[in-house]
Amino acid sequence: MNGFFKQISIWIGLLIVVLFLLTTFSGIGSPKTELWSKDFEEQLQLNNIRTVKILKLPEEQYRFEAEFNEEVQGHKQMEFETDRYPDEWKAALTEQGIASDAKTESMVLTSLLINILPIILIIGVFWYFMFRHMQGNVRAVNLGGAVNPVAFKEEVVTESPARTFDEFEIGETFAIPSRTMTEAHFSAFQALSGDNHPIHYDAEYCKRLGHDGMLAHGFQVLAFSAAGAGSFPHLLGENLIGFVEQSCRFLKPVYPGDTLYPSLKVSDLKRQNTTGVITLHATIHDQKKELVLEGEQKYLVKL
Numbered sequence: 001m002n003g004f005f006k007q008i009s010i011w012i013g014l015l016i017v018v019l020f021l022l023t024t025f026s027g028i029g030s031p032k033t034e035l036w037s038k039d040f041e042e043q044l045q046l047n048n049i050r051t052v053k054i055l056k057l058p059e060e061q062y063r064f065e066a067e068f069n070e071e072v073q074g075h076k077q078m079e080f081e082t083d084r085y086p087d088e089w090k091a092a093l094t095e096q097g098i099a100s101d102a103k104t105e106s107m108v109l110t111s112l113l114i115n116i117l118p119i120i121l122i123i124g125v126f127w128y129f130m131f132r133h134m135q136g137n138v139r140a141v142n143l144g145g146a147v148n149p150v151a152f153k154e155e156v157v158t159e160s161p162a163r164t165f166d167e168f169e170i171g172e173t174f175a176i177p178s179r180t181m182t183e184a185h186f187s188a189f190q191a192l193s194g195d196n197h198p199i200h201y202d203a204e205y206c207k208r209l210g211h212d213g214m215l216a217h218g219f220q221v222l223a224f225s226a227a228g229a230g231s232f233p234h235l236l237g238e239n240l241i242g243f244v245e246q247s248c249r250f251l252k253p254v255y256p257g258d259t260l261y262p263s264l265k266v267s268d269l270k271r272q273n274t275t276g277v278i279t280l281h282a283t284i285h286d287q288k289k290e291l292v293l294e295g296e297q298k299y300l301v302k303l
Contacts, residue, residue: 054102162237165276176230176262189220216254225262225282241300248295259287
């Protein structure tokens with residue numbers, strides 16, 4: 001499973017727990033003001049107490065957190081500590097229908113667990129099924145474009161033993177997922193290559209020269225034929241030593257919005273003493289079925 005999504009799930013779960021704790025004990029969005037017990041008693045007599053939380057502290061101390069119906073000194077909440085909790089307050093709270101029992105810290109912890117456990121359970125079930133779903137998906141790189149399920153049929157990487165040089169045949173084809181060229185690809189390639197010629201990044205300049213839009217750099221198009229986006233190198237596993245040679249011809253212009261369909265086909269198998277060279281014929285067609293690029297890739301593999 002992708003470690004990135006594992007980290008995301010953990011951080012989301014922690015965020016929910018932290019937010020719950022903050023909203024439970026800090027009253028986010030409604031700052032409290034420090035008032036005295038006499039102020040609480042006054043608001044209690046005025047029936048201006050909406051809710052109150054009472055926590056019994058060590059050494060016969062109490063912490064009161066009250067919410068007002070009407071603002072007091074510009075605040076909707078107050079908190080204070082005191083060493084007394086008179087019966088008159090309890091009676092007034094009970095008469096007004098407000099819970100008046102003082103909770104201990106252990107009771108607060110129990111209440112917290114009761115509230116948090118369902119959230120944790122829901123998050124756990126949600127991410128479990130998401131991970132299971134993702135594990136069954138096709139492993140494919142899809143930067144800025146949609147995978148074409150028809151053009152990409154054999155890219156499920158299994159845990160089967162790695163193939164050797166002798167197990168490949170001339171004419172064997174390895175599809176690569178189709179992707180739509182977007183302006184994001186232009187920006188990414190410019191950042192990577194440092195190429196800043198206006199033919200690749202100035203739409204108005206390109207239109208003046210008769211192009212439909214920005215013209216994709218040849219190397220930018222070539223990147224769509226990377227074998228790692230398909231199954232070929234994954235089938236080799238550790239038998240793959242290296243990518244040793246690349247040649248190609250750029251046959252048609254490619255613009256933003258064009259959908260490219262790359263494919264690799266074994267065109268030559270050259271056996272050596274301890275290694276072999278697999279030559280792949282690379283092609284890329286666009287959505288008009290026009291061949292925009294063709295070339296060769298050579299890979300050194302173990303026998």
